[in-house]
Amino acid sequence: MTGATPPLRVLVSDTAVARVAAHRALAVPGVLALQADLTQTALGIAGAWLGPGGRSAPPAGAAAEVRDQTVQVALTVVTGLGQNCRDLAQAVQRAVAAEIAGYTGLVATVTVTISEVLLDA
């Protein structure tokens, strides 16, 4: 016990994690945008899609809930033809989970929902 350093507790907000997740997801090839959910619509930002470089608080199409040692992340993704949706979902899950682990040290369970496949993108 003597001489041991006290454990370092890092507190990360849900919003911060969601923002990291959104940013990383948008960089995955095949992800065209994240789709805002109903909350955004209620706020009057009808049909808002957050493309790369966009900012809103909280991030559109991404939500996170930080628990003790783990974090739940949900992403709503828009893609286009030319992608395999299953492979894309898995790629997003891997990339985002790795990013969050590197950033926070937390284990993330990433739920991906592909909400739209643009036919003319």
Place this chain on the structure above:
Amino acid sequence: MVTQDRVQPEPVGSVPGRHRVPPADELDETTLVVRAQEGDPNAFEALARRHQAALYRVAVRVMGDPVEAEDALQEALIDAWRRIDRFRTESSFATWMYRIVTNRCLSLLRRRRPIPVGDIDDRRPGPDDPGRSAELDAGLTALGRAVQALPDELRVCWVLRELAGLSYLDIAQITQASEGAVRGRIHRARVRLAEVMASWR
């Protein structure tokens, strides 16, 4: 909001085996309805585009105010999307939409504070108020005001008949009243309007 560009049609024969995909607005109404029922928002948008002017015209004259008519129409469209799986494709989509818009208008009207008849002239501009005060349109303005002064039940039936051109049967379905009641309401509306217009002259 991101807008989706239409697919650029390729000339037939330019790429062997490829074929121009018909954009949503060229499809027949049954196909659009079925696709919308299955959750295709583009098909629903094509339907909304086809019908929105006719529905808006009804809302404007029923509500007496373009802004409230816009709200009524917007809510009616969202309503229609949510309930579209309950629409039976054998019946008329237009009639079904008129019913949703009419119900929206009626519920907005019920929530309105009643305007004393004497104050009608002081309300904010209606659909054809000043801006176009030429003598030719003065009659229309007066008629518009007279229509607004009708009791809601009479006005709704009258607008559906005279401006939307619907049959008594359709109007009965839309308002959930008997055909006889609809006939009576339209007649009473016409008589009142004629009286008001006669004394206006």
Place this chain on the structure above:
Amino acid sequence: MAVTGPASGPAAGPDGPIAPLGCGRDAALVWDRTEAGLPPDEHERDCPHCSATFAEADRLHRLVHRMAAEPVEPPPSVLERAMGAVRTEFRQRDLLELASPHGPARLSRPAAAAVLRHAVDRMAGMRARSCRIEQAAGPGPDGQPAAADVMITVTARFGVELASVTARVRQMVLAAGEQALGVPVRRVDIDVVDVFEDGQP
């Protein structure tokens, strides 16, 4: 004031019977005939009640006709806002399960249906109308999400050879399910429900 008959007597509510004209004729009928553009019949020409009603109805009808002919369009914002809500409204029950070892992965069922319909539309000679995708809930025998059954109704171009075209469509749908969606398709049913000629919707 015209001799048209009372709009509503003390005993009649808004839907009560309409009092007949002084000559016994149904006032509403005279109005309807005027609106239909029918000329007055023999009785109506001679009868002071009917001809006065006719004249009054005609006067009002001309004004109403002008009102009905006014071009009225809703502003684009109405459709934009409605479609904004439609597109972001998520019916959670409309999700297909995708195989993934990394956590829950889902695909919107309407989005998947649109991809499959698009694959059909790209084939010359057929247009997709309805596309239903059914996937049994829970993991299949191998622990992966269950395969999907696809039911498509199509309209076919008049004159195409149905057997070979439907066989090609079946292949396209299987391939699209595997390559574009990543959902294994177990069964494809194609129902040809109508024919169209080129240039027709």
